[in-house]
Amino acid sequence: MGMGLVVSECQCLLKLFSSTKKKRSFHDLLRLTHKWTVVFHTKQHKNEKKPAKKLFPNSYLFKQWTVELSEDDQRKAEDLFQKYGYNAFLSDQLPLDRELPDTRDHRCIGREYPHNLPTLSVVLIYLDEALSVIQRAICSIINRTPAHLLKEIILVDDHSTNEDLKTQLHVYMSSINEKHPGLVKMVTHSEQKGLSQARISGWKAVTGDVVAILDAHIEVHVKWAEPLLARIQADRTLVLSPVFDSVNYYDLQVAKYPIYAHGFDWSLWCRYVGFPQKWYDQNDPSQPGKSPSVMGILVVDRLFFGEIGTLDGGMEVYGGENVELGIRVWLCGGSIEIVPCSKIAHIERAHKPYVSDISNVMKRNALRVAEVWMDEYKINVNIAWGLPIQNHGIDIGDVSERKKLRERLKCKPFKWYLENVYPELNPINDLLGYGVLINDLQTRLCLDKGPFEENTPILYPCNFMESQIFYYTASGEIFAHPLKFLKNNRNRYLIDPGSGRFPELSWCSDTEKQKHMYWDFKQISADQTGKYEKNVFLQDCRNQHWKIQNIIQDF
Template sequence: MLCTRRTKTLVSTCVILSGMTNIVCLLYVGWITNYVANTGGKVAEIGGGGGGETDRKLEEDGKGETLRIMERLERLESVVNEHIKETPLKDGEEAASSSDSAADPASSLFNHWGRDLGPESRRVALKKFRYFGYNGYLSDRISLTRPIPDLRPDGCRNMSYSSDLPQLSVIFIFVNEALSVLLRSVHTVIQRTPSYLLKEIILVDDNSNSLELKEHLQSFVDETNAQHGPGFIKVVRHAKQEGLIRSRVSGWRAATAPVVALFDAHVEFNTGWAEPILQRIKEDRTRVVSPSFDNIKYDTFEIEEYPLSAQGFDWELWCRYLNPPKSWWMLRNHTAPIRSPALIGCFVVDRKYFEEIGLLDEGMEIYGGENVELGIRVWQCGGSVEVLPCSRIAHIERAHKPYTENLTAHVRRNALRVADVWMDQYRSHVYMAWNVPLQNSGIDIGDISERKALRSRLRCRPFSWFLSNIYPELRSYSDTVAYGVLKNSLRDELCLDQGPDSDNIPIMYLCHGMTPQNVYFTSSQQIHLGVLSPTIDDDDNKCLVDVNSRPRLLECSYAATKHMKLTWTFAQTLTACRVSVRSFAEVKDEVQLPFDSSLLEVLVCPLSKKPLRYDANTNELINEELGIAYPIVDGIPNMIPQEARLLQKDTQTPKTPAE
């Protein structure tokens, strides 16, 4: 979805080397609405996301980089196709191509499995893989109650629990799941949960079109209910696809046990998973608890042990695994609960408390962000979130998500909705991460009045409290003044891009709207390029630096320590400084540069050596070097000289030129 763009822009010119040629590029900086205040996390935004969507991620599992790269390549392919007209296939080529790819041995499905399959079996396996995102062919051929390794820490096996733990309603959400995978989820929860704790199982079918998920599943339900009692398994079927978020609420409405457990329908439960969770909720009903997750490999269905982790998120509000906090490590007890800022997706909660806290936000669409929103809401409104090492569940990490083609659009909308309700001044970080403007974003997030009323009614804490006390690892970008993309002035379809990570050399590339082309301008006049780093433990994005008159991308702290040239400035228009594409020497001779080598020599229209400073008291942008204060009107700095105010030399307080 394209963003609505405001007409008033600021433009900065710079010279970027692209191959052997110097190319003048423009930084379009529309939609500047706020400048960084001393106390908040506010930023302004630069418009121009290249007309594309930001990079599409899957939920973070610490091992999903390959998937994210594949999705970026898919997006990049669509961009290239817009600029390059492909040669039509000759008669018969399309069918041949389809036939060849159907049995492609290079498919990721066959990297570690299936090399001995015959052509027909390989074709069937690949068809199921493309449909489900995992090896449905293999799943159909392994036991529904296969043994899996007990991966709990040693101390868990000797723990004792109350004899009067509350009962569970286990809820599975599915749409067009492989029947064998769904049945394995159900069988293992029955087999590995004490019967006196498992009151019922609720299957929520979000409008599957699979025949076996209707007729064959119903036969299984009838047989199981005949064995365990009427209503032991309930099936809730949607007449239209509602998405994961509203499907979970549907399952909650059908539940009757004191505690509800909401899971995906492609999991396998390990021994003793339920008791530690129920014990924690019995002790405090405001706890929302997640098991620890292991991985079921999508191709071989082998169980892969994941390290113990907390569950957090980045500024796009994609969930991700985190190292447990230092306070947990200091306990030297691997069975202890792990405090967690958010939830990966599957969780267990007191049924009535879940309602009191506001369930899930049904104003969200399909999938994405609801687990992060729940974690933030629970913490800010007086509850807590934790992960239990003694409760382990294996979960299939799909190779791709087959049930929606445009997951990114839903996640982005949901993230902005969360930001506007719960994140106060830090909402700007979410908009910045998605590279959309704070004002007039062009994205309809729906009515949030009910969610804001919920926050007021629950008397929830501010997001700054959450950052300070629950998620201090989340990296802050409060020094960001503006953000957007750097576009080429001669070829508008080209943007500044990170290029290969190993080279540290920026390139001009087709604008594709993904994070390698995101640009951030800081209050210290540095230009950062790339994705916003999730936490202080992750590598941060890099600064655009002049190294021997050539652009490079280096760690900002390193460049500053080495006193490299990494300061950039803005100019309002191009009328006084537009230059032709020529060598740097020619530009240098023609343009008078009122600064020394402490700034990048390749800048054409500098304003000041020193960083601009925002004065919250006067709502002005201060240029200390020139002694000028620019007024900010409707969130946009007015840099017309006649409108500026002079600063008194002794006090540095603004005064009008007439004074």
Template structure:
């Protein structure tokens, strides 16, 4: 099943030609093309004549075309492709891929052994500007707390096998996958309450694992995929991914849902984001008797960092200038600044029960670079890796109560604003004897330590 909207015809045909050429004919019953309301002329007549020629050669209905009369988005398009399919196993793919020799047999064998396996091939890259194929290292597929999917180092259990053909246990899916057609329905297909694009592959991975199935990547099945410079769907993709991520959090993640809200920097209560009705998905979880998210974290994705010690998060403001927020500043400097508030990742602040102030992105896994903490270095504010600063016994603990001072526990000096002609905004950060300046943070999860 290929989903496309305004895909270049040559790229779509490359996907179709290679799946026909590199799949044994007895294993390929049909190809379903889902056109999610393309406006491109070549995807009408030219594509239809190619379909007619191919069906004349391979038999009627070998290629089926499903055309949407309005744009449904990738998620609902995949489900409409599934509805048109009749073969016992379905492969849901982007329409900008190239199949390698022998891609199908290892996957079908794994699903034949256990129909509750959802299997992804291993991906290589097709460079979007030259169309050369670039080999990618073998990876599992996971996600960060915003629920963007990402490649992961395979788990230690896989490396200890010393068998580079062994299936790789994977917490989630990057996007393309193969599944038993009826099992896909039993497990709840994709969440059609999600909008447009993003998060559905992470939701599927979490759901399959928590509800008794498994997800794996097969090293011997290789597909090359174009990572496009521009997605054909909506300009404001981030808003859709955020909304979809909050749906996943509410249905599947129990108390860990706070991590998704924190990562997106939105309040847990009254977020102002309409995620739609999730009652059907919650009923599905209950009907399938699925495990808690804590089980998933312990057993399937122990690499994902937990931030359960966060007591407050959001943007941090000083009452002297309500339009400025604490900001991590240029990446290379390790010097925090005050900057006009925009609420994006560089201004995300997390205050922990161990009285550390983290600034910037939440490191998704234990293998990633560590988070940056605010440290008093010779009475200058600096951002250093938290684990490094703790190991070196640096001054990284702060007392902070909402509407109060931010005071370093060891030096007893405060993070404050001082007037400065050098600064773009007439104020810059300093660590000095406390003068009673007041700071506020957007969201408080638990009462701040006094």
């Protein structure tokens, strides 16, 4: 309701009163007032906008981001969300120099660092990123890095197709370089080469003492660089990671993450893990802590990075290259630390727009890492991905140069890494077989976990999906997918509950094992009558045999 409407209605009412020649009674005036009040509210109601229809009620964006938008704006926001995996519509409306909440430990805030730290080059990698997100990353780096330490910002464009990244971004770069000559530079790929190659291209272009290789969908916090540079000044063989804060993909608000080390499972998917116990014994969460690996963002002495072989350029698209780096650094003379006083806010995408299914390329990259670095433990990667030990049929590319690098650097065996760096990773050296279990009387049916809430396995038409993957150990245990690769994690074991006709699936860890969970397959029987073909029975069966898909050792 505008103020002009109120004034005009009041003026009309006063004009009516003053123009009447007949003397009005007080009640007449009330009736007229009521009449015009009704008219006024009717006009006001007509001018009010109805709430826009919710066009995308099932969108991951609008399930979380509950704002009132016009239908046109909803379409724009959803289109941009599908394109980028985060709320680029909102990003375009936020200030490029927005403030971030200070999420550092209080002991970090007043900490002082030497003035004469190494110089820093920052590499930002992107592929069809939202323009405002890249601009905000650049702006935060310039505003929150001491000018005498910031040598340059290198943008690496891995063959983007967005027109605004070819025009408006260059205009933005030019405006910065007018104030800071030569500060922002760009490297462009004529074809998409993937994350590893893009990071290598950025490293080749930098000239600073230290290189920080970051995603472009980040914002750095205040005093982010000094703790990293001070650590590398003290030890050039360190590879460092700041601590990430999460930027919600839907409203771009910053959420503080707990401080963890970076690890991985045998499929080489990254995951957060605990620090070594001595880090916790310090009772000071502002101190750097040793880590088995890095999530991807890394800060390293520029020359040392070259000496240890940068990244594996044979990796495709995305995934596994950070785990490969983590293993190689530890085995070949360096170490990895997480630095809690350095904070970077990182947008957590709802989906990766540049590839619809990352699992296939991740599988291929993981096998490549295993072949070069994991020695006798490389079969665990096959097991994790459900692949046969021999002849998995996946082309991992030429690894001869990476094997020569390992020899040249005189790197330690992977067993040393498991024992000294990442003892939490279960070596799973007691498996005899894995995959689907098929009974010879019902060869079209496989053992299946059945409905999750029932914990009762069944026979089901073979589909070779995760619900039908089982693992058989030398001690006679059978447990179900997914295999828990960290020690003391709980696995889902097949047990004999001790009563009734049917086996069950039960959660337990190595310290909680139950009595009736050791099998030689003679106790598990498939129905032979055809009446209960989906049931698995507990009984002594002499004429049935079970076959497990992949055999590691004969049993």
